[in-house]
Amino acid sequence: MPSIKIPRKSTDTDMTPFVDIAFLILSFFIMATKFKPPEPVEIKTPGSVLSQKMPESNAVLIATDSTNKVYFTLLSEKDPGKFDAIINGVNETQKLGLTPAQINNFKKTYMVGVPFAGLKQLLDIDAKEQINVKQPGIPVMDSTNNQLFWWIQASKNAFAGEKLIYLIKGDGNSKYPAFEAVIEALKKNEEFKYSLVTSLDDIPAGSALDLEQKRLK
Amino acid sequence: MASIEGGGDSGHKKGPGVKKAKKLSTRVDMTPMVDLGFLLITFFVFTATMSTPTTLDLNMPKDVDDDKKKTEVKQSGVLTLMLGKGNQVYYYEGQLQVAEGVNNFKQTTMKGIRQIIIDKKTEVISRFNPATVDPKSCEDEKAAAKKKGDPNWENACKDMDFVVIIKPDEDATYKNTVDILDEMTINKVKRYAMVKLLKEEKELIKATEASEPK
Numbered sequence: 001m002p003s004i005k006i007p008r009k010s011t012d013t014d015m016t017p018f019v020d021i022a023f024l025i026l027s028f029f030i031m032a033t034k035f036k037p038p039e040p041v042e043i044k045t046p047g048s049v050l051s052q053k054m055p056e057s058n059a060v061l062i063a064t065d066s067t068n069k070v071y072f073t074l075l076s077e078k079d080p081g082k083f084d085a086i087i088n089g090v091n092e093t094q095k096l097g098l099t100p101a102q103i104n105n106f107k108k109t110y111m112v113g114v115p116f117a118g119l120k121q122l123l124d125i126d127a128k129e130q131i132n133v134k135q136p137g138i139p140v141m142d143s144t145n146n147q148l149f150w151w152i153q154a155s156k157n158a159f160a161g162e163k164l165i166y167l168i169k170g171d172g173n174s175k176y177p178a179f180e181a182v183i184e185a186l187k188k189n190e191e192f193k194y195s196l197v198t199s200l201d202d203i204p205a206g207s208a209l210d211l212e213q214k215r216l217k
Numbered sequence: 218m219a220s221i222e223g224g225g226d227s228g229h230k231k232g233p234g235v236k237k238a239k240k241l242s243t244r245v246d247m248t249p250m251v252d253l254g255f256l257l258i259t260f261f262v263f264t265a266t267m268s269t270p271t272t273l274d275l276n277m278p279k280d281v282d283d284d285k286k287k288t289e290v291k292q293s294g295v296l297t298l299m300l301g302k303g304n305q306v307y308y309y310e311g312q313l314q315v316a317e318g319v320n321n322f323k324q325t326t327m328k329g330i331r332q333i334i335i336d337k338k339t340e341v342i343s344r345f346n347p348a349t350v351d352p353k354s355c356e357d358e359k360a361a362a363k364k365k366g367d368p369n370w371e372n373a374c375k376d377m378d379f380v381v382i383i384k385p386d387e388d389a390t391y392k393n394t395v396d397i398l399d400e401m402t403i404n405k406v407k408r409y410a411m412v413k414l415l416k417e418e419k420e421l422i423k424a425t426e427a428s429e430p431k
Contacts, residue, residue: 010242015247015248015251016247018251019247019250019251019254022251022254022255022258023254025258026254026257026258026261029258029261029262029265030257030261032265033261033264033265045270046391046392046395046396047395047399048271048273048395048398048399048402049399049402049403050271050272050273050274050399050402051271052271052272052273052274053271053272054270054271054272055272064391167272168275169270170391170395171391172390172391172392172395173390173391173392174390174391175387175388175389175390175391176300176385176386176387176388176389176390176391176393176394177387178391179391179394180385183277186277187277187279187280190279192276192277192278192279193274193275193276194274194275194276194277195272195273195274195275196272196273196274196275196395196398197270197271197272198270198271198272198273198395198399199270199271200271201399203403204331204403207331207403207404208335208403208404208405209402209403209404209405210403212367212405215366215367215368216366
C-alpha cells in the first residue's frame with residue numbers, strides 16, 4: 001500500500017515582522033531617552049495646568065527637598081564659562097580661598113547644598129562621588145544669614161545683560177517658610193520674576209481656563 | 218537550526234519504514250535576538266523620562282515700606298485665602314470680622330476652594346458698577362481681551378475689583394501653595410497676591426486647628 005504523505009507543518013511562525021516592530025520601538029526609545037543627571041535628592045514636584053517647557057540653559061535652579069533643605073544648581077549647557085564666573089564671584093564675596101582645582105570641580109557638581117563653610121570640603125570630593133554625600137542644605141531660614149542671596153548675586157553678575165531665568169523646584173511636601181525664604185533671597189537681589197517647576201496636570205473640565213482653551217481651538 | 222540545507226533526496230525511493238532524511242531549513246532561529254530586543258525595550262521604557270517638567274510663572278511685587286505706594290483694593294471684591302495644616306483652607310470675604318454673630322472666618326478644603334472662588338467672582342461681576350472703576354484701565358482691559366479674540370470682551374473689565382489674597386501659614390506645604398496659584402490660572406483670576414499672614418489671622422487658624430478633633 002502506498003503510504004499517504006501528510007505534509008508536516010512546522011509549528012514555528014515567521015517572526016520577522018514581529019522583530020521588525022520590536023526593533024522599531026527599541027530604536028524609538030533609544031532616540032527619545034534622555035538620561036536624567038543623577039540627583040543627590042529626589043524631588044517630587046506638584047502639578048500645575050500650565051504647559052510651558054522648562055528651559056535647560058540660562059537658568060538657575062533653586063531646589064527645596066521634602067526636608068526643607070535648599071540646593072543651588074546652575075543650568076548652562078551652552079556656556080560653561082558661567083560656572084567659573086559664579087564660583088569666582090562667590091569665592092570673592094565670601095573670601096573662601098578656593099583652589100583652582102576646586103573651582104574647576106564646580107563645573108561638574110550638579111547640586112550645591114552646603115553652607116559656605118562646607119563648600120571647600122564638597123568641592124574636594126570628586127563630582128561622581130558627591131551623589132553619595134548627604135548635604136545639609138544652603139542656610140536660608142535665618143534672615144541675617146541667607147546664604148542663597150550670595151549665590152543669586154553671583155549668578156546675576158555672571159549673567160549681566162543676558163536672560164536668566166530663576167527656576168524654583170520644590171518638593172510637594174516641603175513647607176511654605178522654606179519657599180518664602182528662597183523668594184526673600186531673590187527679592188533682596190531685586191529679582192521679582194520666577195518660574196516654578198511643576199509636572200503637568202490636566203485642566204479641570206468646565207473651568208474658565210478650559211472654556212478659553214476650547215474657544216481658541 | 219541555523220544551518221545550511223543538506224544534500225536532500227539521494228534519488229531512489231526507500232522502502233516503507235525507512236525514515237526520510239529530515240529536510241533542514243535555511244531559517245535562522247530568531248528567538249535569542251527577540252529576547253535581547255525586548256530586554257532592551259523594557260530597559261529603555263523604564264529609564265525614559267517621559268514626563269517633561271513644565272513651569273509656572275510667578276511674579277512677586279517689590280516690598281514697599283511706604284504706605285502710600287501700596288496697592289489699594291476694594292474691600293467688597295477681596296477674597297482672602299489662608300492655607301493651613303493638612304490641606305485646610307480658611308477664607309473670608311472683605312474685612313475679617315470675628316465678633317459675636319458676624320463671624321465671616323470660614324473653613325474649607327483644597328477641593329472646595331474652587332467653588333468659593335467661582336462664586337465670589339460671579340458675585341463681584343454681578344455687582345459691577347462702571348461709575349466706580351477707573352475708565353482708562355477698564356478700556357485697556359477690554360481692548361486686550363478683544364485683541365485676544367474673546368467673544369465676551371465687553372465684560373472683560375467687570376471683574377476688576379476682584380482680588381484674591383493668598384496667605385500661606387508656616388504649616389502650609391509647597392504643594393498647597395502651587396495648587397492655589399494653579400487655581401488662579403484655572404479660574405482666570407487676574408489679580409492675586411501672596412501676602413504674609415497677620416497676627417490675628419494666625420491666632421485664629423491656630424485656635425481652629427486646636428479645636429478640631431484629630
